[in-house]
Amino acid sequence: MTDSKYSIMLFRCDLRLMDNAALFSANDFGEILPVYIHEPSENITHDWSIGGASQWWLHHSLQHLNEQLTSVSQPLAYFKTTPHKAISSILINLCEKNGCTRIFWNRRYEPHHIEHDKALKMELKKHDIEVHSFNNNLLSEPWHQFTKQGTPFKVFTPYWRHCKNRFATDLPVPIPLSKPDFRTPKKTWHIEDGLSLQELELLPSNPDWSKSINVQWQAGEQSAQQKWEEFQESSINHYDEARNIPSISGTSLLSPHLAFGEISTRQIWHDATQLQMHNHTRTDDLNRYLSEIGWREFSYYQLFHFPDLPKNNFNPRFDKFHWDTNNDLLKAWQQGKTGYPLVDAGMRELWQTGYMHNRVRMVVASFLCKDLLIHWQEGAKWFWDTLLDADLASNSASWQWCAGCGADASPFFRIFNPITQSEKFDAAGIYLRKWLPELAKLSNKHIHKPWEAPIEALEQAGIVLGKTYPYPIVDHKLARLEALDRYKDLKTLES
Ligand SMILES: Cc1cc2nc3c(=O)[nH]c(=O)nc-3n(C[C@H](O)[C@H](O)[C@H](O)COP(=O)(O)OP(=O)(O)OC[C@H]3O[C@@H](n4cnc5c(N)ncnc54)[C@H](O)[C@@H]3O)c2cc1C
Numbered sequence: 001m002t003d004s005k006y007s008i009m010l011f012r013c014d015l016r017l018m019d020n021a022a023l024f025s026a027n028d029f030g031e032i033l034p035v036y037i038h039e040p041s042e043n044i045t046h047d048w049s050i051g052g053a054s055q056w057w058l059h060h061s062l063q064h065l066n067e068q069l070t071s072v073s074q075p076l077a078y079f080k081t082t083p084h085k086a087i088s089s090i091l092i093n094l095c096e097k098n099g100c101t102r103i104f105w106n107r108r109y110e111p112h113h114i115e116h117d118k119a120l121k122m123e124l125k126k127h128d129i130e131v132h133s134f135n136n137n138l139l140s141e142p143w144h145q146f147t148k149q150g151t152p153f154k155v156f157t158p159y160w161r162h163c164k165n166r167f168a169t170d171l172p173v174p175i176p177l178s179k180p181d182f183r184t185p186k187k188t189w190h191i192e193d194g195l196s197l198q199e200l201e202l203l204p205s206n207p208d209w210s211k212s213i214n215v216q217w218q219a220g221e222q223s224a225q226q227k228w229e230e231f232q233e234s235s236i237n238h239y240d241e242a243r244n245i246p247s248i249s250g251t252s253l254l255s256p257h258l259a260f261g262e263i264s265t266r267q268i269w270h271d272a273t274q275l276q277m278h279n280h281t282r283t284d285d286l287n288r289y290l291s292e293i294g295w296r297e298f299s300y301y302q303l304f305h306f307p308d309l310p311k312n313n314f315n316p317r318f319d320k321f322h323w324d325t326n327n328d329l330l331k332a333w334q335q336g337k338t339g340y341p342l343v344d345a346g347m348r349e350l351w352q353t354g355y356m357h358n359r360v361r362m363v364v365a366s367f368l369c370k371d372l373l374i375h376w377q378e379g380a381k382w383f384w385d386t387l388l389d390a391d392l393a394s395n396s397a398s399w400q401w402c403a404g405c406g407a408d409a410s411p412f413f414r415i416f417n418p419i420t421q422s423e424k425f426d427a428a429g430i431y432l433r434k435w436l437p438e439l440a441k442l443s444n445k446h447i448h449k450p451w452e453a454p455i456e457a458l459e460q461a462g463i464v465l466g467k468t469y470p471y472p473i474v475d476h477k478l479a480r481l482e483a484l485d486r487y488k489d490l491k492t493l494e495s
Contacts, residue, residue: 005030006187007102008094014106014136014261015061016221017068019172021134026104027179031187033098034069036062037079037087038200046112048392051385053354056210057219059202061260064220066197073182077191080200088123095129097190103129106136109300110392111307139167139265139297142304152305155408159301160294168269212352217256217388224257228268232275239285246357247430255389258296265293299397302407310396318405320493322486323375332473333368334382339472341448342422343367345435354388359425365402366416371479373486376403412487415480422448438468
């Protein structure tokens with residue numbers, strides 16, 4: 001095929017126009033066709049097809065991206081793979097019909113995506129189609145950062161110390177509005193076999209559980225930018241302290257936007273650095289926020305260097321750990337019916353909104369792994385399906401951290417006490433009352449442990465334990481001792 005002035009921009013985990021390196025560069029070569037190709041789970045060979053909550057987000061994010069593209073350039077063309085039509089054949093067909101010789105995309109870092117993209121690149125090359133790929137999801141390529149010994153970092157603090165001055169050295173790129181081929185496209189594209197967004201079938205139908213999520217969230221780049229603006233103007237100034245309080249808006253709530261690439265961490269990094277230079281924000285708050293972005297980066301770094309992270313214990317000692325299989329306990333945890341109010345409030349927040357506060361994520365994860373002694377992978381799977389921000393790197397790394405088997409993990413013997421965590425971080429029970437209305441009338445003293453409330457207090461609050469709210473499914477003190485015993489067993493097995 002001869003060189004042409006037509007290219008394809010393949011959107012994947014970068015559903016934005018601002019600071020989109022592949023999109024920006026593609027427009028240097030002439031006109032582009034923006035494309036999104038959905039791979040339904042039945043056509044996927046790996047275990048990590050997109051979860052239910054994320055599919056909902058994806059639908060709305062694509063809708064928003066298409067509206068933006070239509071208003072400034074060329075609408076998004078949608079396709080879907082079938083058992084007989086792989087991504088490569090869709091792209092080759094599009095290139096042939098439209099005379100395109102180049103495809104632009106931003107890189108993905110999940111092991112199955114890396115493999116897939118390598119094979120795709122080779123296949124396209126066979127058809128004389130060039131691929132131009134860019135880093136647009138991370139602050140630094142994971143293969144650029146190593147310890148002095150040339151090995152990958154395993155501990156966050158030295159990684160962070162090493163990287164923070166090396167991150168995001170390039171400036172974010174603007175929306176390519178200055179490029180005439182983007183602003184005034186002329187070509188009529190042959191996309192007769194393209195689909196509508198509805199035909200991608202991303203929305204839940206029977207039952208439609210998305211109503212409460214709809215109220216709370218707005219997907220898309222515009223909403224991401226607005227949230228980031230608002231956060232810089234207000235909450236970032238108290239972040240260091242406020243980020244631990246689940247009842248207030250103390251965090252940026254950007255995670256689903258970041259998971260779908262609706263805003264880049266490079267932009268966040270540069271904006272935050274500007275704030276710091278102009279002394280607009282307390283250093284402690286800003287550094288803490290940037291270090292959380294650093295944890296996201298470190299999660300991707302771990303996933304790249306240890307591709308088995310979603311499947312295997314990072315610390316192989318834990319391969320011999322004796323986990324329990326108990327579907328009743330797992331179900332009680334998933335449904336927010338453990339009898340421990342902070343755990344239940346978190347799990348119900350997750351079910352109803354597709355989100356859970358980070359402090360509560362740590363508590364519910366510790367409870368599953370250490371009180372119920374259920375394998376961290378069961379929790380990771382549930383989160384994968386129910387979180388709007390489900391992200392293979394952060395989810396796998398965080399679950400392993402909580403279970404004690406991850407890189408730089410919280411030690412196994414650090415077992416969160418769901419009662420004291422509740423008393424400390426939600427002393428007035430505001431978060432508990434929001435998600436557990438059946439406990440709303442209990443006093444602040446008793447709401448964290450209703451089973452210890454006097455019978456009159458329960459009666460006055462309209463609570464019948466075992467009926468309107470469950471008794472604790474395990475005794476935390478005994479469960480903790482059992483977990484520590486199992487941990488000791490590991491040492492015995494090793495000696
Ligand atoms: C068991 C468990 C599972 C998790 N699964 C996910 C997941 O699938 N996807 C996900 O994005 N986050 C996950 N997290 C990390 C964290 O809980 C969320 O990123 C955070 O709650 C999102 O809220 P926010 O955007 O308001 O965060 P902010 O506090 O405003 O932080 C800003 C950004 O930094 C990143 N970040 C913050 N904390 C972490 C962290 N501990 N690890 C990695 N990145 C972090 C996120 O991208 C976040 O949006 C998990 C944490 C735990 C304990």
